[in-house]
Amino acid sequence: MTDSVVRFDRAGLRFGDRVLWEDLTTTVGRGEFLAVLGPNGAGKTTLLKVLLGAEALSSGTVTVGGQPPGRARRRVGYVPQQRAFDPDLPIRGRDLVRFGLDGHRWGVSLPGRAAQRRVDAVLAAVGATGFADAPIGSCSGGEQQRLRIAQALLAQPDLLLCDEPLLSLDPGHQQVVTALVDGCRREVGTAVVFVTHEINPVLPYVDRILYLAGGGWRLGTPSEVLTTATLSDLYGSRVEVFRVENRVVVAGAEI
């Protein structure tokens, strides 16, 4: 984690009078896994939009790879919040994943062996080989989600932004997907910003947690942030954090 991929400097975001978060100063380093937690409306998705260059900060600055967000977009992978594909689209899972490699390229490119192998390998890694040749509209929500992850990983990005990638996945595949993201950051050094409501599947892998709630934020390792004292302070009300056999359960607040 020598050099930082993302750098926030006194960054803040507000809509009218409503402060989502402000005065955020931190970096996300190469190969770092940052989980972003918090209740709905706390500005988790907006944080990703800022990093994509689709939303401007209200105060402070942010850079991605040393540049303003939106400059080096080919180096940023994005798994958006789930939205089902039109059932009639003439696209197979394989085609969707392939976009991760050359979706932005003009003209004709012959499907090279190497590219084909990379696509096959990533399809196998997310367990999508069985439905890779079916129309994407015929895939279930969880299957589509795994294809999106495969697409984002294929490009081996410097920064991977995931918006609730575990939604509609069963626990087994939540494990598979999180482990894959973890493998990518270890192998390639991808910095990961992972928005999620599901704490436990990502807990074994995350380096730090950014917890957003009620206009404020807390940042630190899971054992620093996921405590009764820290979360009660952030929410401004009594929030209990229990650890049951290494699973974390938060009571008294909507995560």
Added chain:
Amino acid sequence: MSIGDYLALPFAQHALIASTLVAVTCGLVGPFVTCRNMAFAVHASAELAFTGAAAGLLVAGNAVGGALAGAIVVAALIAVLTTRRRERDSAIGVVLAAGLALGVLLLGYYHGFATEATNILFGDIFGVSTGQIVLLAVIAAAATAILTVIHRPLLFASVDPEVAAARGLATGLLGLTFLVLLAFTVTEAAQVVGTLLVLSLAITPAASAQRLAAGPLAMAGLSVAFAVLAADGGLILSLQSGTVKPSVLVASISFALYLGARLAGPGLRRRHRARRVGVAGVADPACPVGPACSVGPAGPVGPVRPAGSGRPGGSATMDT
């Protein structure tokens, strides 16, 4: 006269060349029309060719030039009025209504023969001149060239606009480019073969292909094949019958192909998946990521790392 005798005549040959050119162009554009849900834009562009032609006649005595200029105005207006994808159809409706009214008004001021303008609504494929064939060929070549260059980003932006934009594709500009290409193609084709024919060649074959094909390449191939089959088949049948207009027969063949595709489609597409799943079931066991499977679905127990390599399988992907 047999069909062979007819096909020896220049007017029939011209008609066949023209219909093939229009069919190939429409067949190529069609898949993007269905992917982007733009059937209504095709309809509007085809009908508004009439307004452009009327304006062209009035201003410069040139219906063709007017229609082509009009196509660009229509595309730009639709793009400007559509700020969100969901309101595109109402924007098109607004432009269509105003545009048709304008066309009728303009035609009122024109005191020459207006058949050139009204022809657009119905077209006359047996009256195609050599000049028109050249124009159709140029448009077919240009549309093919443009689509060859932009097809992948356009498909990406059509299927998955959010991620395409995140990857830095100018999705708005791509959409506008396609809209202009579409308006141009449809307008010119409508000039020659009529609005009805354009609709049954730019929408129906692609809609049929969509029911049968799983991938984009297969869909484009089927779409062009269906369009050519309908256009040339309808023309030849019309020559043979001598009484039924070609556009009626082209539309009928196109529609029959669509019905067939709807009946056969679901089974074909499902079988595609079922077969693959069946094969994969053996090669692709429940835990495809290998070492990661040491972490059971019951949830992690502390900071479990996959044994050995410290990362899940799929290493072939991560290397290179």
